[in-house]
Amino acid sequence: VQLVESGGGLVQPGGSLRLSCAASGFAFSSYAMSWYRQAPGKERELVATITSGGRITYNADSVKGRFTISRDNAKNTVFLQMNSLRPEDTAVYYCEAFHLGRDYWGQGTQVTVSS
Numbered sequence: 001v002q003l004v005e006s007g008g009g010l011v012q013p014g015g016s017l018r019l020s021c022a023a024s025g026f027a028f029s030s031y032a033m034s035w036y037r038q039a040p041g042k043e044r045e046l047v048a049t050i051t052s053g054g055r056i057t058y059n060a061d062s063v064k065g066r067f068t069i070s071r072d073n074a075k076n077t078v079f080l081q082m083n084s085l086r087p088e089d090t091a092v093y094y095c096e097a098f099h100l101g102r103d104y105w106g107q108g109t110q111v112t113v114s115s
Contacts, residue, residue: 035049063082
């Protein structure tokens with residue numbers, strides 16, 4: 001089982017990034033996929049979830065209207081489009097796969113929003 005995040009980097013405030021999480025080794029289409037983030041000195045925070053059926057929940061009020069989660073089951077990939085980025089979005093972003101008590105995590109990708 002592997003979850004590999006990519007797409008992070010350094011971006012100026014107001015900019016955009018698109019994170020990807022490529023999955024392998026399990027039945028991706030059956031799993032709910034989530035993005036979490038963890039800022040320095042803070043607890044890991046659930047950002048957004050997309051179920052196997054495509055239902056979407058944004059758990060962090062601060063990202064509503066700015067971030068969009070999506071998935072491509074043909075490519076076993078989940079995305080997080082992040083627009084209007086703010087310095088407080090700086091964190092390591094992780095993807096998670098969850099289904100029937102099975103829980104897999106990626107290694108994370110760093111997002112830094114700074115001028």
